[in-house]
Amino acid sequence: MFERPDVGERAILVHIDFTSYEDAEDLGEFRELVTSAGVEPVATINGSRKQPSPRLFVGEGKLEEIRDAISANGADVVLFNHALSPSQERNIERDLKCRVLDRTGVILDIFAQRARTHEGKLQVELAQLEHMSTRLVRGWTHLERQKGGIGLRGPGETQLETDRRLLRERIKSIHKRLEKVRRQRNQGRRARTRADIPTVSLVGYTNAGKSTLFNRITTSSVYAADQLFATLDPTLRRLELPDIGAVVMADTVGFIRHLPHKLVEAFRATLEETTEATLLLHIIDCFDSRRDENIEQVEEVLAEIGADEIPVLQVFNKIDMLENFTPRVERNEDGVPVRAWVSAVTGEGLGGLYDAIVERLAEDVVHHFVLLGPTDGKLRALLHEAGSVLSETHRESGDAVLEVRLQNRDWLQLLSRAGMNEESVRLDDGHA
Numbered sequence: 001m002f003e004r005p006d007v008g009e010r011a012i013l014v015h016i017d018f019t020s021y022e023d024a025e026d027l028g029e030f031r032e033l034v035t036s037a038g039v040e041p042v043a044t045i046n047g048s049r050k051q052p053s054p055r056l057f058v059g060e061g062k063l064e065e066i067r068d069a070i071s072a073n074g075a076d077v078v079l080f081n082h083a084l085s086p087s088q089e090r091n092i093e094r095d096l097k098c099r100v101l102d103r104t105g106v107i108l109d110i111f112a113q114r115a116r117t118h119e120g121k122l123q124v125e126l127a128q129l130e131h132m133s134t135r136l137v138r139g140w141t142h143l144e145r146q147k148g149g150i151g152l153r154g155p156g157e158t159q160l161e162t163d164r165r166l167l168r169e170r171i172k173s174i175h176k177r178l179e180k181v182r183r184q185r186n187q188g189r190r191a192r193t194r195a196d197i198p199t200v201s202l203v204g205y206t207n208a209g210k211s212t213l214f215n216r217i218t219t220s221s222v223y224a225a226d227q228l229f230a231t232l233d234p235t236l237r238r239l240e241l242p243d244i245g246a247v248v249m250a251d252t253v254g255f256i257r258h259l260p261h262k263l264v265e266a267f268r269a270t271l272e273e274t275t276e277a278t279l280l281l282h283i284i285d286c287f288d289s290r291r292d293e294n295i296e297q298v299e300e301v302l303a304e305i306g307a308d309e310i311p312v313l314q315v316f317n318k319i320d321m322l323e324n325f326t327p328r329v330e331r332n333e334d335g336v337p338v339r340a341w342v343s344a345v346t347g348e349g350l351g352g353l354y355d356a357i358v359e360r361l362a363e364d365v366v367h368h369f370v371l372l373g374p375t376d377g378k379l380r381a382l383l384h385e386a387g388s389v390l391s392e393t394h395r396e397s398g399d400a401v402l403e404v405r406l407q408n409r410d411w412l413q414l415l416s417r418a419g420m421n422e423e424s425v426r427l428d429d430g431h432a
């Protein structure tokens, strides 16, 4: 794996409107994607054409414009908000003497940075190798590759530099490993890597405000915990919530409009971690004209990856864009908070959101006073090991009273590991 470059790369973005395309790509979203790939867009070249030129995608005049922008801005890379054919990419690179990446390459780079699970990483590497296998002959120097940078992260350089036969073998071997991972999962044998602390995952479209909200919540002086995860992974942080205790918050890779078809699998795989979450915060840009279809799309994909059983709290973000809007929390007929209206930028509504998160997490938390006799040592040890014991007192009878607080599913799991169940354990809940 490549290190990310210390100094941010500087990119020229190219976005062309084609009269022959019905559904124009979204430039705002592309800029957002580029930024989240860790690259700084320093200039944007716009244009319009009837259709792409077969050889250089754009016309000679436009290419000249891009060339000028590269030298004027000291750019390192040119990013096209379009799918380029391998030969177009190669021709443009040769002509501009600058690294060129298309939309697929940019998105793959983000996935490579964000995939956290084993399966996700394999799936993204597969997509990268497949994307690159047609693009092996490039003008990039050895030095540039070693420096890393956008589009250069992921499969090691040996794979890129050796011949296609090796690449094909590598692809085959990843297919095999993926099959194995899936088989194990289907047999339910996959080692669950679920943390023993609850995880709240933020999902939603790119640009909905996930990262802004994530930063806002995790750095708020009220709940920010140690920065345990900050150095390891900027998209995972720990919070301390009242009545809940430690919680991990995770920013996930955003949904992307016009996701290139061949990246669908890789995208789902990077989202796969959300199936392990305790609670999903579905962040929605309430000002977006495509709001409702976005919500449906997200829900559909969550169902497809098997995350539809996980409780969801919808967060309608950017209420500062609406006129005279008062933040509020909406509840369902059972009184459960299901939707919070907030502004991640101004902070309006965040208090209500925190409370709603705590309330939703508390649904799944048990708080018991457990009576343990001398023969119940196993459960006592497991509860301590899980860090779930709030206090312990001893009675003259020889019983210990443990005050415990943990996720209900963990409680059931510890009981079964101790050879007990909810009927056989003695509770002293009159105590609570």
Ligand SMILES: Nc1nc2c(ncn2[C@@H]2O[C@H](COP(=O)(O)OP(=O)(O)O)[C@@H](O)[C@H]2O)c(=O)[nH]1
Binding pocket: 032, 204, 205, 206, 207, 208, 209, 210, 211, 212, 213, 254, 317, 318, 319, 320, 321, 342, 343, 344, 345, 346
């Ligand atoms: N007006 C307004 N803009 C917001 C709000 N939250 C995020 N944004 C902006 O929306 C854009 C996308 O935000 P970001 O957090 O990167 O979205 P992500 O792609 O979902 O992570 C950025 O330009 C943010 O400044 C909000 O509450 N109000």
Ligand SMILES: [Mg+2]
Binding pocket: 036, 207, 210, 211, 212, 254
């Ligand atoms: Mg983001």
